[in-house]
Amino acid sequence: MxxxxxxxxxxxxxxxxxxxxxxxxxxxxxxxxxxxxxxxxxxxxxxxxxxxxxxxxxxxxxxxxxxxxxxxxxxxxxxxxxGICERCGQPIAKGRLEARPTARTCIGCASSG
Structure with a gap:
């Protein structure tokens, strides 16, 4: 990345x-x-x-x-x-990682709880 x-x-x-x-x-x-x-x-x-x-x-x-x-x-x-979502295995959006470099989940998985 x-x-x-x-x-x-x-x-x-x-x-x-x-x-x-x-x-x-x-x-x-x-x-x-x-x-x-x-x-x-x-x-x-x-x-x-x-x-x-x-x-x-x-x-x-x-x-x-x-x-x-x-x-x-x-x-x-x-x-x-x-940069890989720990829940769904899909890539985490670049913008999310720039805003929150420690993100473990993509926006979709983070939103769903």
Whole structure:
């Protein structure tokens, strides 16, 4: 597939940068909570710190999931199955792969659930 390898590599680099940024954000939130009053129940900022920690943690999980999808797409590219729908075996449209390089299914199969 023309350009697929470069597109997937760019997606991977972007995900790794985002993961590094989020990990830094998470570490900052944890450090801030260490410096703050440990009694979340009575500390008006306690709920905010807990929420921020949960939010960043969720974003980290999202990026890790996307990174796993990118790596799976790279594996499919190496195996020669990239761009082939995993459900029906038909080619995935070039436009879909450009918009969503990690796509595993064609538009028809993705629409049908």
């Amino acid at each position: 023309d350009g697929a390898r470069e597109l997937l590599e760019a997606e991977r680099r972007q995900a790794l940068r985002r993961l590094a940024d989020l990990t830094g954000d998470f570490n900052e939130v944890v450090a801030a909570s260490r410096d703050a009053n440990a009694d979340d129940e009575h500390d008006p900022e306690g709920a905010t710190i807990a929420f921020e920690r949960s939010q960043v943690s969720s974003l980290v999980l999202q990026v890790q999931g996307h990174l796993a999808e990118v790596d799976a797409a790279r594996d499919r590219l190496a195996a020669g199955t990239y």
